[in-house]
Amino acid sequence: MTEVKIIGENLPNMPWQNKPESAVGPVWRHSDNPVINRNPAKGIARIFNSAVAAYEDRFVGVFRAETINGRPHLHMGWSDDALNWKIEEERIEFVNEKGQPFQPNYAYDPRLVKVEGTYYIIWCTDFYGAAIGVAKTDDFRTFVRLDNPFLPFNRNGVLFPRKINDNFVMLSRPSDSGHTPFGDVFLSESPDFVYWGKHRHVMTKGGQGWWQSVKIGGGPAPIETTEGWLMFYHGVTGTCNGFVYSMGAVILDLEEPSKVKYRSSTYVLTPEEWYEERGFVNNVVFPCSTLFDAESGRIAIYYGAADTYVGVAYTTVQEIVDYVIETNEVVADDAEIGII
C-alpha cells in the first residue's frame, strides 16, 4: 500500500478511539454513541444530520433541530471536546447582505465548511420547493444569508474546503419535490459565490451492489489527501417498508473533482445499532461532517442516526483509502468529466 496523507490542518484534540478488535469494516463507532440524545434542549425534540467544526480553542456546530412542532431549523451548539454539546435554544438568525432579517421557512441537513477563513453553512431550504440555501459567518455571531445558488429542486449541497482553479466548487444532488426516488451527485463552480455554472455530473447511483441503488448524495466536505478528495456520502436502497441509508466513500480527482478515481463497491457503515435502526425514520446513517488531524491521519465522522440522534464514527485516512481502492467499483462513466 502507498502511504496516504491528509493535506490539511492538525487537530490533535479531536475525539478519538482506537479500532476495537470487534470492528467489522473500515469505520468503527464511538463507544458512547449517540453523542446527542432526544430532547437535547428546550423545544427541540431531536437533533441529527448536523455539522461541526473546530473554531478557536473549542468546537462549534450547526445543528438540524427538529422543533417540537415538527419543523426543522438550524441551531448553534458549542463543545469543548466535540462530544458533549451545549445546544442553543434560539435558532440561528440570518440576515441578508443589508443586515435585514432573512430567515428560511425551514432548514435541514446543514454542512459547515471553512474556505479561506470564512465559514459557509449550506442547507436544504424552502425556495418554492426544496433547494440549497447558503450563508456565511466569520464569527458565529452574524450569519449573512446569500442568494440560493441553484434553482429548485435540490438537496445535499456540499462545499469543497478550498477553491479549485480559482473557483468555489459545490456538490449537490438534484431531486424532485417529494421524497425523490432517484438522484446522482453533480458539481458546480462559482468565481464569486453569486453566479454558478460549469455544472458536471460526478457520480451515479447504482453499481453491482444494491445498497446505493435508489439514490446517493454528498456527505461531509471532501477531505484533501495525497490520493485525491476523500468524501463520505450516503447511498440509499429501497425496501418494502421504505428507504435504508448507508455510508459509502469515494475518492475524486484533486484537480478535476468531477472525475471519480475510486469508489467503494460496498457500504462502509450501515444501520446496525439501536440508535440507527430505530427512531423517527428507521434505518438511517447520514454523514454530514468530519473532524480530522492531518498529522495522525485520524478522522471522526459525524452522522445523523435514524433522523433522531447524532453519532460519531472513526477511521484513519490510510485505512479508508486502502479500503476504497481495494473494493473499487467505478460505476458507468463516472471516471469521465461528465458534461453530457
Add this chain to the structure above:
Amino acid sequence: MTEVKIIGENLPNMPWQNKPESAVGPVWRHSDNPVINRNPAKGIARIFNSAVAAYEDRFVGVFRAETINGRPHLHMGWSDDALNWKIEEERIEFVNEKGQPFQPNYAYDPRLVKVEGTYYIIWCTDFYGAAIGVAKTDDFRTFVRLDNPFLPFNRNGVLFPRKINDNFVMLSRPSDSGHTPFGDVFLSESPDFVYWGKHRHVMTKGGQGWWQSVKIGGGPAPIETTEGWLMFYHGVTGTCNGFVYSMGAVILDLEEPSKVKYRSSTYVLTPEEWYEERGFVNNVVFPCSTLFDAESGRIAIYYGAADTYVGVAYTTVQEIVDYVIETNEVVADDAEIGII
C-alpha cells in the same frame, strides 16, 4: 384603454391576417393552419414546438424534428414568407468552443432569441436527465454549444431578448425526471452566459381557474412593450386521459421581470381545431416563438399543435395587453420578487 406599443424592431413582411368576425378571444388562428404538416422532410415524421426569427431578408427557424426513429433533434429551416418552410434533412451540428463536435443526445422544444446581434438557441437537452441546453450562432452555419446553464432537471428555458441591468436573463421551469406533474416559472441572471445566479420565482401554477392547475412554462421570448414584458406561456390541466396544454399571457415588470404585473385568468388559446386536438399527443397548444412588427403592433405566434404540427396565430399588442389587464388575476405572491 392606454395605448400600448411594442418596443422593438419593425418587420412589415411578417405573416398577418386580420381578425375574423368569428374569432373568440384575443388570439386568432392563421386560416391555413397547420403551416407545417406531417413528414415535412426525409426522415422527419413530425415538426412542432419550434422557433423562428427574421434573418437578413428572409426567415430562419430551428425546428424540433421528431425523426422516424422517434427521437427528437434540431433541424434548421428557411422561408421567404415565414409560412412555407424548407426544412433541412440533416440535423444541426453543434461544436464546442474549441470547434470539436458537441452533439446533444436528444434535443427538443427549442427557442431562438437574438441578444445584441447573436442568436441563442435554448432547448431541452440530456444532462443525465432533462435539462436546459444552450448554443449560439452569428451566421446559422456555425453553432457553438455552451455549457448547460443549470443543473437538471429543467425544461422550457426562455431567454429575454436584451440584457436587464447588464445581465442576461433566462426563465426556466424546474421539473423532475419524468412527465412532471408540477411546475412554476423561475428566472435566473448571468453576467457572461457561463455562470448563473440570482434565481427568483416568477409565477406559479394555479389560480381560480383550472386550465393551468398542474404546471406552467415559459413560451416565446418575452416582447418588450410600454406596459412591461409580454410573454405567452403554456398552462397545463389534468384529465382522466392526460394533460391538456393551453396558451396564456402574462405581463412582467420591465426592470424587475420576476414581478408579475398582470396575468390572464383565462387561456388565450386552447386546443379546438383538429390539428390541436389530434396527433401524437392530443390536446396540445404549445407556443415557442413570435414574430412582431413594432410599428403596427402585429404579433404572429408560432406554436406546436398536438406534438405533430406547427400552427400560427395572430394578435396585436393592444388587443392582448388589454385582454390580460381586463382578465387579470395575479396568483399568490407572484407580484413579489420571489426570493423565498
